[in-house]
Amino acid sequence: MNGLWRRRLWRALLSVGALAVLYGIASEIGSALLPRRIWMVAHYLEDVELLPPYRSLLEETVFLIQSGILPRSVLVSTARVFEGLALGAAVGVPLGLSMARAARLECLLDPWVTFFRFTPALALLPLYALWFGLGELSKILLIATAVAVVTLLGAYQGVRDVPRVYLEAAKSLGASKGLILRKIVWPAALPQIFSSLRIALGLAWVTVVVAELIKATMPSLGYLLALAGAYPRVPTIAVGIVTIGLLVLACDAVALGCYAVATRWMKRSPAHA
Amino acid sequence: MRPAEAARPPKARRVWLGLASVVALVAAYTLLSNAYRVVDPSLLPDPIRGVLRPQILPPTQRIFDAFVQLVGAGASPVGGAYVHTGDHIGGLVEQRVTLQGSLLISTYRVLIGIAVGGSLGVLAGLLMGWSRAVDEYAHPIYILFRSIPPLALITYVMLWLGHGTAHVLLPIIYAVFTVVVIPTYHGVRDVADIYVKAARALGAGGRLLLSRVVLPAAGPFVLSGLRYALIIAWMTTVGVEMLMADEGIGYLLIGGGMWSSRLEVAGDPAVIVVGIVALALVGYAMDAGVRVAGARLTEWVKR
Amino acid sequence: MPDPRRRRLEIRDVTHVYEGKTATRALDGVSLDVFENEFLAIVGPVGSGKTTLVRIVAGFLTPSSGVVLWDGAPVAGPSPERGYVFQEEAIFPWMTVRDNLQFGLLAQGVPASEREKIVAELVTLIGLEGYERAYPKELSGGMSKMVEVARVLATDPAILLLDEPFGLLDAQTRSKMQDQLSRLWEEKRKTVVLVTHDIEEAIYLADRVVVFTPRPGRVQAEVVVDLPRPRSLETRFSPAFLELKRSIWKEIGRA
Numbered sequence: 001m002n003g004l005w006r007r008r009l010w011r012a013l014l015s016v017g018a019l020a021v022l023y024g025i026a027s028e029i030g031s032a033l034l035p036r037r038i039w040m041v042a043h044y045l046e047d048v049e050l051l052p053p054y055r056s057l058l059e060e061t062v063f064l065i066q067s068g069i070l071p072r073s074v075l076v077s078t079a080r081v082f083e084g085l086a087l088g089a090a091v092g093v094p095l096g097l098s099m100a101r102a103a104r105l106e107c108l109l110d111p112w113v114t115f116f117r118f119t120p121a122l123a124l125l126p127l128y129a130l131w132f133g134l135g136e137l138s139k140i141l142l143i144a145t146a147v148a149v150v151t152l153l154g155a156y157q158g159v160r161d162v163p164r165v166y167l168e169a170a171k172s173l174g175a176s177k178g179l180i181l182r183k184i185v186w187p188a189a190l191p192q193i194f195s196s197l198r199i200a201l202g203l204a205w206v207t208v209v210v211a212e213l214i215k216a217t218m219p220s221l222g223y224l225l226a227l228a229g230a231y232p233r234v235p236t237i238a239v240g241i242v243t244i245g246l247l248v249l250a251c252d253a254v255a256l257g258c259y260a261v262a263t264r265w266m267k268r269s270p271a272h273a
Numbered sequence: 274m275r276p277a278e279a280a281r282p283p284k285a286r287r288v289w290l291g292l293a294s295v296v297a298l299v300a301a302y303t304l305l306s307n308a309y310r311v312v313d314p315s316l317l318p319d320p321i322r323g324v325l326r327p328q329i330l331p332p333t334q335r336i337f338d339a340f341v342q343l344v345g346a347g348a349s350p351v352g353g354a355y356v357h358t359g360d361h362i363g364g365l366v367e368q369r370v371t372l373q374g375s376l377l378i379s380t381y382r383v384l385i386g387i388a389v390g391g392s393l394g395v396l397a398g399l400l401m402g403w404s405r406a407v408d409e410y411a412h413p414i415y416i417l418f419r420s421i422p423p424l425a426l427i428t429y430v431m432l433w434l435g436h437g438t439a440h441v442l443l444p445i446i447y448a449v450f451t452v453v454v455i456p457t458y459h460g461v462r463d464v465a466d467i468y469v470k471a472a473r474a475l476g477a478g479g480r481l482l483l484s485r486v487v488l489p490a491a492g493p494f495v496l497s498g499l500r501y502a503l504i505i506a507w508m509t510t511v512g513v514e515m516l517m518a519d520e521g522i523g524y525l526l527i528g529g530g531m532w533s534s535r536l537e538v539a540g541d542p543a544v545i546v547v548g549i550v551a552l553a554l555v556g557y558a559m560d561a562g563v564r565v566a567g568a569r570l571t572e573w574v575k576r
Numbered sequence: 577m578p579d580p581r582r583r584r585l586e587i588r589d590v591t592h593v594y595e596g597k598t599a600t601r602a603l604d605g606v607s608l609d610v611f612e613n614e615f616l617a618i619v620g621p622v623g624s625g626k627t628t629l630v631r632i633v634a635g636f637l638t639p640s641s642g643v644v645l646w647d648g649a650p651v652a653g654p655s656p657e658r659g660y661v662f663q664e665e666a667i668f669p670w671m672t673v674r675d676n677l678q679f680g681l682l683a684q685g686v687p688a689s690e691r692e693k694i695v696a697e698l699v700t701l702i703g704l705e706g707y708e709r710a711y712p713k714e715l716s717g718g719m720s721k722m723v724e725v726a727r728v729l730a731t732d733p734a735i736l737l738l739d740e741p742f743g744l745l746d747a748q749t750r751s752k753m754q755d756q757l758s759r760l761w762e763e764k765r766k767t768v769v770l771v772t773h774d775i776e777e778a779i780y781l782a783d784r785v786v787v788f789t790p791r792p793g794r795v796q797a798e799v800v801v802d803l804p805r806p807r808s809l810e811t812r813f814s815p816a817f818l819e820l821k822r823s824i825w826k827e828i829g830r831a
Binding site: 007008011012014015016019038039045048050104107108109110111112114115116117118119120121122123124125126127129130131205206209210213225226228229230232234237238240241244245246248249252 | 286287290291292293294295298329406409410411412413414416417420421422423424425426427428429431432433435504507508509510511512515516522523526527540542545546548549552553554556557560
């Protein structure tokens, strides 16, 4: 097993490394060959580096970090993602749990859940901007909406999929409804709730990039990208994209870790080992 | 193991309850949104005063009017030269932006995204699920790219492709691609594997193995991936159109292109609600289509 | 035949029909008594309604007609008084062995110190010392089934309903489990109803075997097993055992 993992790691490093080297070569050639003047809609954009070489990327990174723009943007955007995640999950998970446990509530809410499920959360942006103003609230509510729908469905499905035999076993051992909810339904549904949270976290990052264009103010990754796009400054765009990518990667790793801890008790199928 | 099948009410009752819930809420909203006609909102305490305005909660009949206007917008006469009214619906009508036209354009973008991104994603998933070497080399790169939100790419893509059709489509294709890879990959690697071994033992190989064993076995997973991809494709399409397209339902929602500056012009909630409801309906219909077609294609699956 | 022992469970003319697209009659007029501290086994082919019957006795199902009386009162819903061991794997995989064993006690509000004492006893009884903190995934199929049996015994039910408890185990493990169950029963003496399609298992464990007909289930025959206890490997090869086996097979052949 150990040798297998070493080979995987080696191959992963090799392919990522090859990609990095290829980009380096392409950007060196590109900066010589690619046009620096680009016609866009009604005017020329000057001095565009379509493939910024590592040198410019490094300079840009250093500048963005030293000026404090990047660190502060990362903090602000990450905070929004997690506030939205917490709020959305706090609404979605209990709602999903109760829908799965109460048939009448489920019937009543079903059309609305379906409605929100097929409404792209981003479409709510102009409405939220109108209702909740152009401040922090709209941004966080938008993320929370996207998260709530996903976690609601995850929690609902998680409870629905609890094998009947566990519920019956608990009941025949004399467990009350409350005990069954706490000790059977909740832990049995938790893995699905966690995987829905993982999906929701990815979605929250997708949403934040756009949500931050509501009354865009500066420390924020979404506006950093938009601003860099408007100039345009490709090194800034690239650093922004890479930063968001790394943040998503890190969040996903954390979510995966939480999932692994929460499902320690589960049998792993050999295919996933 | 049998899943918990709690006593669920019969289907007729479910439908009835759902319908009642929709009717009740719409009726309640109609009453609430028309309350400003009866009570002078300025006499009410503060948070309520701000909310009970038709500019915030458009009366139901206003929403319906907006719907009619948007559907008929293409036919309405354009009065002389283009005048910027600054009014959401007025602007749309002047530009002859119709609801059905916008939906059609967006649907077309979603479908292209699904067709191109979906096939590329299935192909990548098949390759990675099939060959361990491809998996080990390509998976890390896939994970790196998957981590980038498609909408973050749009400004960069536009520099390469210009402000045209392609720069709108690329993020959608990209989004669908990243979503479809993983279910296909798992379908091939974890589910089809045992059948592949069985088929190989029976002497099957090459194209026969692919078309008769791998694809059908992974099929249900590809389909569920596709259903999720549909949701993501709509999300991305609306996002892209709001950010920088000059047509489509996202454009209709914010009443004009080029992001942030437009958002500070007050939108018309009636138009937005019409757009959102239309989006939900089309999304639902497309999902139902995939579901029905999928059920036919994978009839052998135990349900 | 009149029986001087105390009658605990009375099944009176129970019929059960599963409603659905095609209604299935699973049980057809079953009447049966179970006595204090008796080990009763019900055998029959798959689909003969044996599981339906114990599920009715446990209170998970309400019969279409007929009544089930427990100590003279009709059964209404599941109760820890009637302990039930499932055919499926019903050990809670997210709880350690210890938490599984004390779940029923927790449900009844037994104080922690008392719970620990009972758990310790049960762990010794089923020979799982050292596994208290293990998750079920670390146990073999036989071990986790034994935990399920012990989990039910923890609350000291008046009757134990075993629904094909060893049906998912391999033959060797199953016979080991049967030995363990037999010893457990001889030690604890409880009223037990065992449902199985394994005739040897029924004879080896029970005092009385009831044979069911194929669907819809009816009582076809009753065979009293008067093999001496404690039973052992020798029992399985004794002429009396084989004779009983022959007579039950004959009954089944007649159905």
